[in-house]
Each structure stands twice: as structure tokens, then as C-alpha cells.
Amino acid sequence: DTGVSQDPRHKITKRGQNVTFRCDPISEHNRLYWYRQTLGQGPEFLTYFQNEAQLEKSRLLSDRFSAERPKGSFSTLEIQRTEQGDSAMYLCASSLEGNGYTFGSGTRLTVV
């Protein structure tokens, strides 16, 4: 297992388009997290899954954002009708019961 994988690494999209990112966690990790990071700021929590259940959402996660984790393995984060303010690095992390928190390298989204 090579760690947490995120795809794509970079995404450029036009305003108003929908985008979807994928995260593959460490295989034995039951918890999966999504964070967003804008320039000069630390990562900010978006949402969290325990197995396939989405247990917590931040107020940052507007109605245009949706995350899924079918079968409790990989996860997807979709942003509908993208806006320029959505431009950021989207980070995924996984852990086993909250221990061994490991991050992926992130997906950098640019909305033009």
C-alpha cells in the first residue's frame, strides 16, 4: 500500500462546470476525511466518513458540494456549478479509528 491516493492532481475547469475528485485511502483505514486548503491558509475540514457513513459535515460544505464513499472504500467529492471561490487544494486523509492520520497529495482545482 503506497498511502492515500488522489486523482487528478490538477484540474482546471470553467466556472459553472461540475467536477469530481477521487480519493483512495489506505486499505485498512475505516475513516476518510476531506479538507480544503486555500493559498496561505492551513487545511480546513470539510467532511468525514466512517466506513460508508458520512458522519460530519462542515459549514464550508455548501449545497453544491457532495461527497460519497460507497462500500466504505474510495471516496468521491463532487462540486456542482463551480465558482471561482472554489479554487483551492482539496486534500483527502484516512485513519484507523482516528489514529495514524495520513494525507494524500491533494487535487488542485482552478476555476477560470
Added chain:
Amino acid sequence: DAKTTQPTSMDCAEGRAANLPCNHSTISGNEYVYWYRQIHSQGPQYIIHGLKNNETNEMASLIITEDRKSSTLILPHATLRDTAVYYCIVRVVAGANNLFFGTGTRLTVIP
């Protein structure tokens, strides 16, 4: 989780020890101090964590004051590859579902 205060930036000469301070005056008895770092364009990387005793691993040492209101991360021999943003986080192990990063300390190692 308790909040932390860190200097915005620090410089360190290559080969010297880098000492990164963190204040966490509202830390609770069951909260650990965690350190992560983020090298440009990568995800945060775990460095070390501790409760009240000093800790050391292959990457760094963590010194926690007796009252646990502050701590120092020590990189004993800084290299250029240690240039990164360092985040000090306090949390309950396996309790909190997310990490609060703050803005961290940008460490620049100078040749």
C-alpha cells in the same frame, strides 16, 4: 480541541537545530500535542506527537513544558528539505474527527 499559537515564520541555518515553538495554554488533560508539516504542493505529513513526556523519533524531538501550556518541536540538524510549513495541533487521540490546522510556522532553512 484547544487552539494553538505559532510564529508566522522562522529561518534556520542548514545543519543547525531548528526550534519551533507552540503555545497551547487552553490544552485539556486528555489532549495530545501533534506536529505536522507541509512541504510545498504536498499534503501534510505527520511528524510526532506527545502527551506530557518528551518524545523523540527519527524525524524530530518534542519538548512539552511541565504545565503543558507550550511545546517546542526540534529538528536537530535542519536540511534544505526541511523547508516547510509546520503545524502544531492539539487533539484527543482517536476522539476528534478532524484536525484544526491554523496557519502554522513557515520554516525556511538557509544554505
